[in-house]
Amino acid sequence: VKRPGLWELPMGATVGELIDEHAGGMREGYQLRGLLPGGASTDFLLPAHMNVNMDFDSVMKAGSRMGTGTITVLDDKTCPVGFVHNLEQFFRRESCGWCTPCREGLPWIEKTLHAIESGQGEMSDMDMLSEQCRLLGPGNTFCALAPGAVEPLQSALKYFREDFERHIREKKCNFR
DSSP states (O other): OOSOOOOOOOTTOBHHIIIIIISOSSOTTOOEEEEEBTBTTSOOBOGGGTTOBSSHHHHHHHTSOOTTOOOEEEETTSOHHHHHHHHHHHHHHHOOOOSHIIIIIHHHHHHHHHHHHTTOOOTHHHHHHHHHHHHTSTTSSSSSHHHHHHHHHHHHHHHSHHHHHHHHHHTSOTTO
16 A cells, blocks of 8 residues: 555444555555455455445454454555465464464465465365365364464465466466
């Protein structure tokens, strides 16, 4: 965005109002591809969600969560695979390692995303990543770290699947 920043606004301001009015819109030459509306542990929303009100119910109905209310923008020049890989590296390091799904699952996810990013991924990795999202989802871990960690991944697999598959088919990242 043109003017990254911090604004305290009343509940109900739209995603578009935050990005276009307060953040000045996207920088020249960049287009909005997606955004995490509530920080790193939320599902992606798309440009089609610009009219969604930033309140708990509206963001939930759109398919994500308010979380911290911190919007992270994905532009069209940033690799969504690399973007999510970076998030998963963070969550893997943050895990205390107490429960098995988190201790074993997050490193496996991070390793798989690294392989995809570096041109060594396999199409079967897509099913494995989806299965890990299910296994680390709500109700399967001691705390909320792993379920939060897989939220951006599961929605990236949904919205940006072609980018993942292209990495695997072409054995490279086309964003570098």
